[in-house]
Amino acid sequence: MAFELRELLGKAADIQVVSESEWFQFVPSNPWVAVNWRTADQVRVHLPKTFAKLKIGFNASGAKRIDPAANTVHLGDGGQLNYDYLVIATGPKLAFDEIEGLGPQANTNSMLRRWVREPSEKWEAFCKDPGPMVVGAVQGASCYGPAYEYAMLAVTELRRRKIRDRVPITFVTPEPYIGHLGLGGVGDTKGLLESTMRDRDIKWITNAKIDRITPEGVEATEVNEDGSPKKAHKLPSKYTMFIPAFRGVDCLKGEDGKWIEGLTNPRGFVLADKHQRNPKYPNIFSVGVCVAIPPYEATPLAVGMPKTGYMIESMVTATAHNIGDLVAGKAPTHVPTWNAVCLADFGDSGVAFIALPQIPPRNVNWSGRGYWVHLAKIGFEKYFLNKVRNGSSEPGYERFLMKTIGVERLKRTARGCLETA
Numbered sequence: 002m003a004f005e006l007r008e009l010l011g012k013a014a015d016i017q018v019v020s021e022s023e024w025f026q027f028v029p030s031n032p033w034v035a036v037n038w039r040t041a042d043q044v045r046v047h048l049p050k051t052f053a054k055l056k057i058g059f060n061a062s063g064a065k066r067i068d069p070a071a072n073t074v075h076l077g078d079g080g081q082l083n084y085d086y087l088v089i090a091t092g093p094k095l096a097f098d099e100i101e102g103l104g105p106q107a108n109t110n111s112m113l114r115r116w117v118r119e120p121s122e123k124w125e126a127f128c129k130d131p132g133p134m135v136v137g138a139v140q141g142a143s144c145y146g147p148a149y150e151y152a153m154l155a156v157t158e159l160r161r162r163k164i165r166d167r168v169p170i171t172f173v174t175p176e177p178y179i180g181h182l183g184l185g186g187v188g189d190t191k192g193l194l195e196s197t198m199r200d201r202d203i204k205w206i207t208n209a210k211i212d213r214i215t216p217e218g219v220e221a222t223e224v225n226e227d228g229s230p231k232k233a234h235k236l237p238s239k240y241t242m243f244i245p246a247f248r249g250v251d252c253l254k255g256e257d258g259k260w261i262e263g264l265t266n267p268r269g270f271v272l273a274d275k276h277q278r279n280p281k282y283p284n285i286f287s288v289g290v291c292v293a294i295p296p297y298e299a300t301p302l303a304v305g306m307p308k309t310g311y312m313i314e315s316m317v318t319a320t321a322h323n324i325g326d327l328v329a330g331k332a333p334t335h336v337p338t339w340n341a342v343c344l345a346d347f348g349d350s351g352v353a354f355i356a357l358p359q360i361p362p363r364n365v366n367w368s369g370r371g372y373w374v375h376l377a378k379i380g381f382e383k384y385f386l387n388k389v390r391n392g393s394s395e396p397g398y399e400r401f402l403m404k405t406i407g408v409e410r411l412k413r414t415a416r417g418c419l420e421t422a
């Protein structure tokens with residue numbers, strides 16, 4: 002967001018980034034870190050040098066509280082920043098506390114950001130003394146791809162270590178069917194992921210609500226179409242990996258400890274219109290996982306809508322242009338496409354999908370499988386980390402290449418002009 006604002010607004014703009022850490026971490030590599038195919042250091046970039054080069058102010062003490070009425074961000078180091086425009090890009094708070102025994106402080110592992118070192122150590126211990134494994138996502142989760150990716154990668158790695166025969170794996174998910182992904186599926190993700198799981202001897206339980214997780218295993222209830230209990234499951238597990246549900250981060254709460262009225266929805270996700278702008282505080286924009294987006298469809302259990310990488314980048318580009326509009330004294334007009342282009346790596350193959358736009362009905366609804374996905378994801382990781390190191394958001398050649406396959410960040414009308422309302 003900061004790189005793109007610098008490029009668009011030029012040197013005159015005073016841009017400040019507030020982060021909780023001096024490091025950018027490429028989150029899509031976390032499943033590789035969790036099976037020790039990468040170290041945490043290989044998938045992160047130290048930010049101060051890049052920001053200094055671009056003359057972007059940087060504070061890594063975190064935002065403690067936002068005061069939108071006073072246009073102020075209170076910082077973790079006791080200081081404060083005043084702003085003309087604020088972009089919130091704080092991602093999720095991981096709601097481990099909503100299920101008994103969930104989370105790395107309790108009985109499960111997590112491959113989400115700051116816990117990333119921990120699962121790899123536990124993984125080594127597990128491989129020395131293997132046993133049953135349960136992987137999946139909990140009710141209310143809004144990020145399913147990495148759970149599938151992790152289950153398939155684990156199989157690839159266990160086969161390489163020749164211990165797969167000692168690890169029965171069950172995939173447990175609130176999705177109504179395998180490959181729903183919170184998106185009603187994309188292309189044939191249902192068929193592709195089901196057949197991959199059959200190939201890899203992974204059993205699955207869908208429409209599953211996690212009741213509790215103990216050191217011995219997972220207790221879950223499979224539900225009927227109307228949400229009523231269908232079957233209770235007690236699954237022994239020596240290694241458990243679950244994607245938790247998300248909520249908004251604490252700095253979006255007021256001094257009274259409640260979500261700021263008009264800024265967020267009741268779970269703390271930031272409200273935004275089609276220009277990524279908050280309706281109550283029109284100088285606040287939001288991008289990424291922190292944005293409030295309703296579920297795609299009603300399902301027996303809560304299944305949230307994922308916010309995928311390219312979709313987030315389209316939010317970023319639209320926001321940069323809309324702030325540019327405001328600075329120029331115009332009303333914001335740019336609308337993000339919310340297109341999704343995803344690569345899920347299984348180590349020796351993978352599934353890719355293109356959903357234009359991410360939310361159905363779609364103009365393009367394609368999925369495919371092959372070894373090329375594994376190679377493409379490795380290439381993309383290196384490319385993206387390099388872009389962050391160089392302080393670049395979307396180089397011209399990337400824009401050109403993506404456009405040739407029909408993928409763009411800003412929405413166009415049916416006649417091909419940029420949407421202007």
Ligand SMILES: Cc1cc2nc3c(=O)[nH]c(=O)nc-3n(C[C@H](O)[C@H](O)[C@H](O)COP(=O)(O)OP(=O)(O)OC[C@H]3O[C@@H](n4cnc5c(N)ncnc54)[C@H](O)[C@@H]3O)c2cc1C
Pocket residue numbers: 019020021022028029030031032062063064065090091092093112113114144146147250252288289290291308309310311313342343344345
């Ligand atoms: C394991 C995993 C794999 C994924 N793989 C893919 C993939 O392959 N393809 C894809 O399209 N999508 C993928 N996603 C989805 C999505 O692209 C990522 O979740 C992405 O990282 C979301 O970006 P974000 O900036 O919204 O949130 P985050 O990456 O979570 O970044 C939010 C940042 O805000 C910071 N922050 C939070 N609170 C504060 C505060 N108070 N003050 C200052 N800073 C704060 C956090 O420390 C963090 O650095 C994946 C998600 C996960 C979890």
